[in-house]
Amino acid sequence: MNESLRVRARAARIGIKSGALRGSALLEVLLSVPFIERDAWVDEVFGLPELPVDVPGLPRESVPYLPCGVDEILAMVRDVPLRAEDELVDLGSGLGRVLMLAHVISGSACKGFEIQEPLVLDARARSEDLCLSNISFVLADATEADLDGTVFFLYAPFSGEMLRRAIKRIQTVAARHPIVVCTVGLELNDVTWLVARRSNTVTLTVYDSR
Numbered sequence: 001m002n003e004s005l006r007v008r009a010r011a012a013r014i015g016i017k018s019g020a021l022r023g024s025a026l027l028e029v030l031l032s033v034p035f036i037e038r039d040a041w042v043d044e045v046f047g048l049p050e051l052p053v054d055v056p057g058l059p060r061e062s063v064p065y066l067p068c069g070v071d072e073i074l075a076m077v078r079d080v081p082l083r084a085e086d087e088l089v090d091l092g093s094g095l096g097r098v099l100m101l102a103h104v105i106s107g108s109a110c111k112g113f114e115i116q117e118p119l120v121l122d123a124r125a126r127s128e129d130l131c132l133s134n135i136s137f138v139l140a141d142a143t144e145a146d147l148d149g150t151v152f153f154l155y156a157p158f159s160g161e162m163l164r165r166a167i168k169r170i171q172t173v174a175a176r177h178p179i180v181v182c183t184v185g186l187e188l189n190d191v192t193w194l195v196a197r198r199s200n201t202v203t204l205t206v207y208d209s210r
Contacts, residue, residue, distance in 0.1 A: 087109040
């Protein structure tokens, strides 16, 4: 990333921290950043470190941490569409890139579940430093946690039996009220209580509960 983009990232960080840069104004700034630089630029804005080393002893069917691409996050916010009255839940929230970006653009409440404690502690510290309210990161196995929310996001956080348990947890929420489930790099075609929408984004799938 060149110095000009770094200067713009630092200015955006100041604007976000003060509460002056949010919503469509922030989105306009972000979309002016070249596509190839957006992930790194957003990480510079949020102060996110380079890819951390995973903790030892992760469950066999959990996926090592890898942050979701910024353009998939933007597509999710647009296609749901995510609104201030929503609660976005990220299963496998990592360092918080999805939730922090979605929050500052949409104003929605956000909650992340992450099994790796160092990632949770880092995400909390970053969001607190940016003075982001109504966003939280929970140290927990998402396949065993009590869930609630209106929009659920999964960037292929686990597979096999862990994924089946997580989907069952989400289904208990759908039994109480309608929800939207968004996945990246993961298809839920065999989940009969979800209906996929047509999408122009190849990697993102948006499902509505029946």
